[in-house]
Amino acid sequence: MAIVPEEWLEKAISDGHINYLEYNKFTNPIEIGNGGFGKVFRYDWGDCELTVALKCFKVEETIKDFINELKLLRKVCYHPNVIIFYGVTKDSNGNYSMVLQYANEGTLREYLQINFTKLQWIDKLRIAKEIAFGLLFLHDNNIIHRDLHSKNILIHQRQPKITDFGISKKMNEMSKTSNSNIYGMPAYIEPKCFIEPKYKRDKKSDIYSFGLILWEISSGRSPFQSFESVYSLAIHICQGNREEPIEDVN
Missing domain, CATH: 1.10.510.10 (Transferase(Phosphotransferase) domain 1)
Incomplete structure (x- = not known):
């Protein structure tokens, strides 16, 4: 039987294959992007004294695309010319976001x-x-x-x-x-x-x-x-x- 994408994600997190970060660690959200996938917000990550970007998705149907993207990012994000992927977080509504490096000079x-x-x-x-x-x-x-x-x-x-x-x-x-x-x-x-x-x-x-x-x-x-x-x-x-x-x- 095929694994439901969200179940795969939850298992990958519980098994330690994907880093999970508590949502309450991120403060001072500012929207910096909006597209068909959803929105991107800039947050302060107090624990690491970093500014990060949270890529938030609009609807539950995109969870399969979300997982595809994070799988690819996890494979290549350690290259200096690929955006850093820190992990995932989940807000109080149960929506997942990717936690990514924030680029301070834009596109x-x-x-x-x-x-x-x-x-x-x-x-x-x-x-x-x-x-x-x-x-x-x-x-x-x-x-x-x-x-x-x-x-x-x-x-x-x-x-x-x-x-x-x-x-x-x-x-x-x-x-x-x-x-x-x-x-x-x-x-x-x-x-x-x-x-x-x-x-x-x-x-x-x-x-x-x-x-x-x-x-x-x-x-x-x-x-x-x-x-x-x-x-x-x-x-x-x-x-x-x-x-x-x-x-x-x-």
Whole structure:
């Protein structure tokens, strides 16, 4: 008989495989993010004198996705360019949250918007190289991120951290088809996903997304800013159009 996801989580906690943290240890919540998955809050963790992020999910039906994400995070979070996963907690309503490292300089996109004019090429190259190290580590562990973009890379003390493994998959768990084109930010999605609705994303898909991130790091702009419609952008990309290379970038 199949194990109910929440029962699996409770057993993993009781067996000591996943660190459980008491919810009352976290104080001073401030909402810092909101998406289809739920919300992210910044909290003070008094015991460790740390600021952390709690990723809270909206509905009970997401517990399977929650478990998938924490399994992947637990496998790779010790890499310096992947967000740290401290454990899980449960509020008074019985809702689980992940306790994650808080990135004090926001997303890569925000960081570039604020700091781009001050960044030298050596800084941009360092950021790009460290993101590449983090992505290589995921791929070496047979994990496909599938939603890599500048809002899913956080900056903590100038160091990039790959985050948000909500739709990530292990290679040996991926179905023959993924219908993954409906997820993610269109500008960063491999074009084949638009052309073939059941195209299976793989490591090459992450590399394509990484290429757009490199363009963003070199330009200081998000790709395809002038497109408001997802449909028109998808057509534009499928026609072979790409962003123009930045001058003096070899």
